[in-house]
Amino acid sequence: MKNRIGAEVVIEALIKEKVDTVFGYPGGAMIPLYNVLHDVSKLRHILVRHEQAAAHAADGYARATGKIGVCMATSGPGATNLVTGLATAYMDSVPLVALTGQVPTSMIGNDAFQEANITGITYSITKHNYLVKDIDELPLVLKEAFYIAKTGRPGPVLVDLPKDILNTRTTVEYPRQVKIRSYRPVYKGNLRQIEKAARVINGSKRPVIYAGGGVVASNASEKLIEFAHQTSIPVTTTLMGLGVFPEDDPLSLQMLGMHGTFWANYAVSEADLIIAMGARFDDRVTAKTSEFAAQAKIIHIDIDPTAISKNVRVDLPIVGDVTEVLAQLIKLTNKGKGRETWLRKIVRWKEQYPLKYDKNGDLKPQFVIEKIYELTEGKAVITTEVGQNQMWAAQFYRYTKPRTFISSGGLGTMGYGFPAAIGAQIGLPERVVFDIAGDGSFQMNIQELATVANYNVPVKVAILNNGYLGMVRQWQQLFYKSRYSQVDLVGRPDFVKVAEAYGVKGIRIEKKEKVESAIKEALATDGPVIMDFRVDREENVYPMVPAGAALHQMIEGLA
């Protein structure tokens, strides 16, 4: 039996779990682990410049590759800096394992230097967490952490590692398998419920599929495409589901919700059946819940029973993995009758109310995104920050593959996109990765310029620079009589110079005519590029469902 210290057990676990990259930042309590890591060539450690970025980068890596993301930080402030990243991953069901240092077990609770009760702090923003107090439990805890993170509804798991545990020896081996009596996720849907659902689907005249991030997590994109084509049912996706159904498919309605397309929102409002899958009826999707899909029966497929009937009453729940349930449904469903009329109606809405913006005048943010789409041939991995940039990126880039749109949907974390892009790029070195950013969000993790410079991570950041916290400004303009309170980001830096200070290429674009050449230049650059697009300062995101209104009560900016 191998006798090794806790730090070696951790590294052994990472290797056995086939982790190739960890994102982290060392500190006092973690020195034993970093000391062992120093000699391990199989593991790449990316040194970020703020722990929050370690969590977001691991998250971006996980979303882009489908693997578990791993981040680590020291005790106290290192651990608390991970909190926003963990909450982000928890809300969007991203499999992460976070390793935190902790003060030695004998000092826990004494307000020791760099002590924080990180398990207590993260109870409600992790799927599960552990404080390891016995070295002999460490191998099993790590095995469980990886197992819990990726199974069922995925999520972040935190393992808190006191410094003495990292230095204590054990002979307990790393388990090959794990079985937890209190945790048994259900993958197979109840067959009787599935048969019932198939009958309802076959009898429906105006059905709509509403697909969310769970379809991505389940890797069910192909099954969804097969199911939709077989049944001629149009598909709308949530922000988290973008790309899981190709947006160039005639059955695609694109995104629904507060800034969704007219035709998706109208279709949901007039549907006689909603087939929700891997989605959780978020308030940004449903708008006023009492009027959401008022004429429809609702079938809801989800691996997490708590998602069912949480916000909107569901008529026919199926608890299970979307891939497995769709495989069953495909055997039992058909084209139904009379769906052509429904599809024609949707086409008319599409023609009548397309996504649009005023193409005159200043450089428009939507134009920048359309150009990025065109020049990357729709094949880039897009990450976003949060706010207007996020919504325009969702509306004006066409997603055709899952895991190509990476965004903080649930928590809405500004500062997410840049580190997430780093993680995605490191996970997928051959792909073009773009972070669609705002000037406000980009400044929240701007220090990661050092990381992209350090490792020459070739991410392209397109800052849609309007000098405002644009989405808040838009709300203030529309609903608070244009009283712009604390949204003008006076003092924004010269992003080109900032990039250059880190040794990163920066390009400023002020005119429409220069957009194409700048993007081409960025794409031709073998390294990171920061693009500062000086866009129309007061451009708004439309269509929009105002807070409290029903989904079909959208407002439009243009006459």
Added chain:
Amino acid sequence: MRTHLISVEVENRFGILARISSLFSARGFNIDSLTVGETEDSTISRMTLVVPGDDQIIEQVIKQLRKLIDVIKVTDLTSEATVERELILIRVAAKGINRAEIMRIVEIFRGRIVDVHPLSFTIEVTGTEEKINGIITLLRPFGLKKLVRTGKIALAREEKSNSIKAVKN
């Protein structure tokens, strides 16, 4: 709004109570009472929760509890046949002729006087919620000095326990 009696079997581990209470505060659920203690199996603790809420809230409470990794089994005992008990300790002012009257009440409720002081009695009573509330009502006029209740504990009756419904999914 109805009060539900929920029995939860959990791993007897460090921090489990904090996990449960954190879930309730994070989700905005209320708890009327919560008791916890080890079971016949020392690796498992049983909690009995009394939770107010409409059907939708209770459904979420149960599902969210089941979702916690350390929760083994959750059973809503509300509509089951159960044995329920609560224990209270009451310190009541007891002077002069009141002492005999209080002792009679305690006897009727099959309680016990566990501490005697010249000016007060401390009384222990076990029973259902109705019985407990009954004795409190009767003793209140004498002057309640201190009162502590354990909160309800409950078990489903053997013959009615519905094992299929109780399995955690």
